[in-house]
Amino acid sequence: MRSFSFLLFLVCFCLLFDFNFPSFLPASNVSLYGDARLRNNAISLTQQHNCPASSSSSGVGKALYLYPIRFLDHITNKTASFFCRFSFSIIRSPLCSFGDGIAFLITSNADSLSLSKGYMGLPGPALNPQDSFIAVEFDTSSDPSLGDISSNHIGIDVNTVVSFAAIDAVSVGIDLKSGRQITAWIEYSDSSKLIQVWVSYIQIRPPSPILVAQVDLSEHFKEYMHVGFSASNGQGSAVHIVDHWRFKTYATLSSVTPKDVSEKGDCLMCYPENPMNNYRPGTHNGRRKSVVEMALGLGGLAAFVVSIIVILFVIVFLVIKKKRGIGRRAKESRINRVPRRLSIAEIRSATMGFHRSRIIGQGASATVFKGYLPSCGSVAVKRFDQAGIECARNPFITEFATMVGCLRHENLVQLQGWCCEGTVLALLYEYLPNGSLDKVLHKNSSSAIFLSWKQRINIVLGVASALSYLHEECERQIIHRDVKACNIMLDAEFNAKLGDFGLAEVYEHSSAMRAATIPAGTMGYLAPEYVFYGVPSVKSDVYSFGVVMLEVVTGKRPVDDDGAVLVDRVWGFWEKGKLIEAADSELVGLFNTLEVERVLMVGLSCVHPNHEKRPTVNEAARILRGEAPLPILPQRKPAVVFQSVSSADSDETLNLSGDNSPCTDDVTWVTPRTDFG
Known part of the structure; x- marks a missing residue:
């Protein structure tokens, strides 16, 4: 009521001053x-x-x-x-x-x-x-x-x-x-x-x-x-x-x-x-114009501008009070929106007939186009290659079935709709303007964006929240199998959203057995036991998440062009007692040293060669937030030890790594450098 009275006063104030402006036709x-x-x-x-x-x-x-x-x-x-x-x-x-x-x-x-x-x-x-x-x-x-x-x-x-x-x-x-x-x-x-x-x-x-x-x-x-x-x-x-x-x-x-x-x-x-x-x-x-006419005009202009500024100040003050509630309701609306089926005509119109100028991403089985739909606004249209239809594992069906299931979380890319008509297999996702973490972190785009330490830790916590949801909170447990920087998208505020569920595996929580598969994923992010056995688990996702953490803090790729492996590099700094030197040189002087060391230590605990020694994603997130003590790490990188599968009764083990390895051969285990699947 007070705000309304104040606005009424301002209107009356403006009406009382009748400035003579130059006539206009x-x-x-x-x-x-x-x-x-x-x-x-x-x-x-x-x-x-x-x-x-x-x-x-x-x-x-x-x-x-x-x-x-x-x-x-x-x-x-x-x-x-x-x-x-x-x-x-x-x-x-x-x-x-x-x-x-x-x-x-x-x-x-x-x-x-x-x-x-x-x-x-x-x-x-x-x-x-x-x-x-x-x-x-x-x-x-x-x-x-x-x-x-x-x-x-x-x-x-x-x-x-x-x-x-x-x-x-x-x-x-x-x-x-x-x-x-x-x-x-x-x-x-x-x-x-x-x-x-x-x-x-x-x-x-x-x-x-x-x-x-x-x-x-x-x-x-x-x-x-x-x-x-x-x-x-x-x-x-x-x-x-x-x-x-x-x-x-x-x-x-x-x-x-x-x-x-x-x-x-x-x-x-x-x-x-x-x-x-x-x-x-x-x-x-x-x-x-005459001097008098110009003076009156300028005086009126000044009074008008002042009045407008005051009115806008009041309006902005009132709007801000509602902004948080409206924003929260809008976010809930986006997350709870039910995906709908779209016609091929709608998809083609949204992407200008899948024009090359609209391409914003390219993958092994799909191409991503930027599009626009009046009902959704800007969208990312992921069109799958028809060659994948004949494969035993159809990426479109896998991703569609996973996304339609129960994936409603603020740190997951939200599915808006799909099209399965004629020769078009496409999934429509919300469009995220800042693209992938990979492009921003490694300057793969034309816009050189620098991620501050606050933004980086927020991205890590966002990915942790998404994985915790997939592993523990969904009705059925989902193992992503392809957690990596280019599958982590950033919205306008640089909040992280995990996407691309084309390799995901869905299990009942009560299921104790996991079937062996051909390892699928990207070099540098694959857990050693997953590569060896071909059996995905939540701990193999944890390993990939650990690599992402190290990547975010160091600004380095999982495997450099010269073949240097990020995990081995960070373990090397830890062994020398100089862990903080692993941090991105662009961040020097712009971060809290204790926070950076904490994230690097959590990252190393997540990429522990022994999957049983890795924390869950939820446990890692609690440490990152300072709600749990720091992990205890060995002084040197442990060896990678696998149980032999040559005989059911055999006690033979295979040791592949580590400076503390009892093996006579000096073999250092590294993340695979080839793409699988």
């Missing part, structure tokens, strides 16, 4: 061409007409800001960066197909207007070599001769309507043909030579752009360029409406004087939903 600073008309304080670039289009109507419209904007300073060779935000909608005429689409346009020739079908009014092939244009198109037609990827795409054009970068809008959840108002943000940075595009149905910019392209626009800018929009209908008919338009250049050119407002490198114009932003830049012939 869209017609006063917009030039219209072709079919473009003003309509309810918005610009209708095209008009409805009968289908097919009559010869009397060009079906093309263009609206440009009245005054040219300065983009280039030839003396200092400086180029302006720019930012644009606008809202638009495309409304189809009844009984007609959609038109060509709409484009944001920066052009050196205001009079250049193309009537060609599919060109959206942009300059055609007969472009004067002295002219130049840059456009971001929102295309609702498809013409393969123009390089269109679909009839619902967004592209970036430079001096030609054949886009050099484009994306299918539906794949990112935007339907240009929906008739809904869409807000777009376009930003070009001259320093990074990067143009980025965001789109949304709401007027809040999404965190990530849907289209990013590297291009040096300084090569295409003229000193002065015209800014605006163009659209065309071609053989269809639709009304292309633009409103709430804001454009700004944010690099100041050196030769500009403070009095020359029009060339100040800053152009701002909006439609009347926010009159505070509607001040007109002065004209080239020197017309300027």
